Amino acid sequence: xxxxxxxxxxxxxxxxxxxxxxxxxxxxxxxxxxxxxxxxxxxxxxxxxxxxxxxxxxxxxxxxxxxxxxxxxxxxxxxxxxxxxxxxxxxxxxxxxxxxxxxxxxxxxxxxxxxxxxxxxxxxxxxxxxxxxxxxxxxxxxxxxxxxxxxxxxxxxxxxxxxxxxxxxxxxxxxxxxxxxxxxxxxxxxxxxxxxxxxxxxxxxxxxxxxxxxxxxxxxxxxxxxxxxxxxxxxxxxxxxxxxxxxxxxxxxxxxxxxxxxxxxxxxxxxxxxxxxxxxxxxxxxxxxxxxxxxxxxxxxxxxxxxxxxxxxxxxxxxxxxxxxxxxxxxxxxxxxxxxxxxxxxxxxxxxxxxxxxxxxxxxxxxxxxxxxxxxxxxxxxxxxxxxxxxxxxxxxxxxxxxxxxxxxxxxxxxxxxxx
Numbered sequence: 484x485x486x487x488x489x490x491x492x493x494x495x496x497x498x499x500x501x502x503x504x505x506x507x508x509x510x511x512x513x514x515x516x517x518x519x520x521x522x523x524x525x526x527x528x529x530x531x532x533x534x535x536x537x538x539x540x541x542x543x544x545x546x547x548x549x550x551x552x553x554x555x556x557x558x559x560x561x562x563x564x565x566x567x568x569x570x571x572x573x574x575x576x577x578x579x580x581x582x583x584x585x586x587x588x589x590x591x592x593x594x595x596x597x598x599x600x601x602x603x604x605x606x607x608x609x610x611x612x613x614x615x616x617x618x619x620x621x622x623x624x625x626x627x628x629x630x631x632x633x634x635x636x637x638x639x640x641x642x643x644x645x646x647x648x649x650x651x652x653x654x655x656x657x658x659x660x661x662x663x664x665x666x667x668x669x670x671x672x673x674x675x676x677x678x679x680x681x682x683x684x685x686x687x688x689x690x691x692x693x694x695x696x697x698x699x700x701x702x703x704x705x706x707x708x709x710x711x712x713x714x715x716x717x718x719x720x721x722x723x724x725x726x727x728x729x730x731x732x733x734x735x736x737x738x739x740x741x742x743x744x745x746x747x748x749x750x751x752x753x754x755x756x757x758x759x760x761x762x763x764x765x766x767x768x769x770x771x772x773x774x775x776x777x778x779x780x781x782x783x784x785x786x787x788x789x790x791x792x793x794x795x796x797x798x799x800x801x802x803x804x805x806x807x808x809x810x811x812x813x814x815x816x817x818x819x820x821x822x823x824x825x826x827x828x829x830x831x832x833x834x835x836x837x838x839x840x841x842x843x844x845x846x847x848x849x850x851x852x853x854x855x856x857x858x859x860x861x862x863x864x865x866x867x868x869x870x871x872x873x874x875x876x877x878x879x880x881x882x883x884x885x886x887x888x889x890x891x892x893x894x895x896x897x898x899x900x901x902x903x
Contacts, residue, residue: 532581570692596698786800
């Protein structure tokens, strides 16, 4: 653990280690934040400082950061804007803070999280310890069998349009620590260096990519949506993962009414429902108007259908990888140009296996059969690699890969699901 330039007397070191100034931030908090952020790694920010550079002069850098934080003189630098493609099309803007700023955010995030985490709604699953996307999907699957109707809610540009005054009001309601509010306000006002090199002020929103942004977003929607639903429509269950929301209703009339009042609620909180993505879903039953019979949630498609089981046909909610997710996975494999890799089969395995395991761990959590077509496509790409690398015909390449499967069936994780 870094010393912060204190003498060798143990008692003096411990006193210094927990020392605070005008703001009650200790050196221990900064050190713990450093360890947490370092585990998550992440790219460098606007200052160009890498983790290797920080670690070369770690003690001095962390001391300076603590000194500024604890004296109230820390002002966050602008974030670096990075634009990435969204899975469903379009672009998403990320704001990448500097490494030291991420450490500072983690210090404040931990303190704020202690205050608000016990208050969050049980069906809020995003960015919370002990909660995850699979829990949200499982609950949505269960509720879809109980309720024939659902509202698939999409907030247009949520992270970019959060009103700062309303957000500060929500944070202040749950946390009275002045130093937390001081730095939250400063992070909200920190500028953005756009990709074109223009520095702009941020008037609304909290940038995705920041350490504290997910928690601030959760606090905002806890007030705007969770508590509001709990107060006005406690009989309507919902699942929320950040700004991905499903609300369950008994009838068409209920679904249309709740969606209408939610539009007013969001408008009052300076948010807007996406007109093309927010929709009423009719899982089963009859209706005069035609509605979608399925919805996409966190990379899965949920629908009600008859499924053949050991005891016969049974009405169940099926949960399969969505078409968007499937296209995204295949695009990733295409971009890798597997057939052009001039390396051994073990080298190909080393490059592909982390991606394959990630796909299996996420999309095969409930069952794996719905991903079989994906693995067939990947095996075809591996056969194409064999054909190019070994200069074989298609039949000979298939035979070669099958022999490799027989001798080393664990070479690729997906071979346990679909063999070549």
